[in-house]
Amino acid sequence: MSRKIIILIFAILSLNCFAQNNSKEDSITLKKLYNTSLLNGKSYEWLDYLSNQIGGRLSGSLNAQKAVEWGEKELKELGIDKVWLQPVMVPKWTRGVTEYAYIETEPGVTTNVPVCALGGSVPTSIGGIKAQVIEVKGLDELKKIGIDKIKGKIVFYNRPMQADVIETFMAYGGCVDQRYSGAAEAAKFGAIGVIVRSMNLRLDDYPHTGAMSYGDLKDTDKIPAAAISTKGANLLSSMLKLDPNVKFHINMNCRTWKDVQSYNVIGEITGSEFPKEYMVVGGHLDSWDLGDGSHDDGAGIVQSMEVLRLFKEIGYKPKRSIRVVFFMNEENGLRGGKKYAQVAKDKGENHVFALESDSGGFTPRGFSLDCNADNFEQVQSWKPLFEPYLIHFFAKGGSGADIGPLKKEGMVLAGLRPDSQRYFDYHHAKNDTFDAVNKRELELGAATMASFMYLFDKYGVK
Structure with a gap:
């Protein structure tokens, strides 16, 4: 066996020994x-x-x-x-006093639903706002409906997190645009407010807040934005299917300083x-x-x-x-x-x-x-x-x-x-x-x- 081969074998054995010692030392440290x-x-x-x-x-x-x-x-x-x-x-x-909302099927007949203001939202007028609701699944659908059907109404974004996406952060990313940009886009079509289905895979009564943006809207054009719980969103969607003329009332007192x-x-x-x-x-x-x-x-x-x-x-x-x-x-x-x-x-x-x-x-x-x-x-x-x-x-x-x-x-x-x-x-x-x-x-x-x-x-x- 040549001297070069012996040196090469020795070097390989030395490296293996070094790697094994390091691996053992690392295992002990992790433990x-x-x-x-x-x-x-x-x-x-x-x-x-x-x-x-x-x-x-x-x-x-x-x-x-x-x-x-x-x-x-x-x-x-x-x-x-x-x-x-x-x-x-x-x-x-600041959020102010607890938000309050209800669905009205006819004058005096109401059902309370859990909501919360989205972070950065403007408040409603004193006493709140009440209007008919237009339900959409996302920003693209909003644009297809157009100003004639949206003006003067509250836009209800109801695209859920996709349950068959195993990586839940991907499911979140697939629908969070309606929370972040929903108010800015709805305001362009004359909406007076927006409510957004909570970013949540579970059905419960907890509304989930989060950041939102008005983009480059002037202060006078900004509209209130709130999240509704997943159970509340399902209830509202079902009631709209039975009667598209139901109204939604929301009162929020948030403020930006x-x-x-x-x-x-x-x-x-x-x-x-x-x-x-x-x-x-x-x-x-x-x-x-x-x-x-x-x-x-x-x-x-x-x-x-x-x-x-x-x-x-x-x-x-x-x-x-x-x-x-x-x-x-x-x-x-x-x-x-x-x-x-x-x-x-x-x-x-x-x-x-x-x-x-x-x-x-x-x-x-x-x-x-x-x-x-x-x-x-x-x-x-x-x-x-x-x-x-x-x-x-x-x-x-x-x-x-x-x-x-x-x-x-x-x-x-x-x-x-x-x-x-x-x-x-x-x-x-x-x-x-x-x-x-x-x-x-x-x-x-x-x-x-x-x-x-x-x-x-x-x-x-x-």
Whole structure:
């Protein structure tokens, strides 16, 4: 056997041995992270306080400011290297007194239905509005009907989330345009208001709010916009089939104010080898005001904070600087995510990786990644490390709204992907509360995020 062949064989054996040792070391580290999260975790305790002691945290509200102060305090108590607040101007919109609506089949004969104003909507006139209803399945149908049949009426958008789409975020994306742009489009045809079927696969009495936009409409042309519960939507649709002349009454007292100052909350563990390479993990601190925002996105906040705590708990010292960011104003403006990215760009900071959790605190399944082929191949090689924890989903796709503005060539953006089948039962609704979150599922998610961060920190971005 030639000397070159012997050297080649020795090199291959050495690489295999190195890979096996690394794999064993990584398996041990992941086991420590999962064990610590499940046996000695803090995420559920943190979520309990954020949800039950502070509550809903709509941008610009007193509760949002309380959440900022809480987040800063908790990060400082972790004993990490740096904690600071990053100022950001955010919109302020208030709901006012509880909305009220009913279906009227004839004078004095009414049936109450659950509704809520969409975020950013203008109010109704004092005492509310009442008019006949025109039902449509979407924006295209609205245009086909035309102004003659729409003027002076309330447009009822009743396109449901598509139940046979297994990926529920795709089902959501397939109908959310009617919520976001429905009022702006209906106003162009002379409608006096809109009601939108809640973005929810379950039949219940919870209306789901969410952001909407008037586009470039003048203030005088804006019309009130509300969500109706899925049961309410079915009832109204059935009654319209029996009698197209039924009327709908709605009263809303919401209001938009001047922008106010708020903050992103940021904490950092400085890297031991590459301190100028930044890795971000985060979620959005704000939530809608109907529930307490436990799934959307209290879960993401406490899981992200837990990543840093787990590293400290097991004695892992990151090579790169790890930042946790609690972004403000994802729900109705994305101001926090945009501000963080702009400041990073202005400072010339080198962000190489970002991970977001904003899909609820359900059982983790894996990650979706916005990255190049080399990095995706690297992630695929880690699948055996995650299989003992039933983490199997690694796919190209979106990452997260708040980390999206950081995107640049060569960077890896990732989103935690929990099981999504129940997420839209709670999304933007009154029942998004602490009792809807399972402690074990939340802790598994935190450990999965920490494991992913550990691997990217150890092996770097390709």
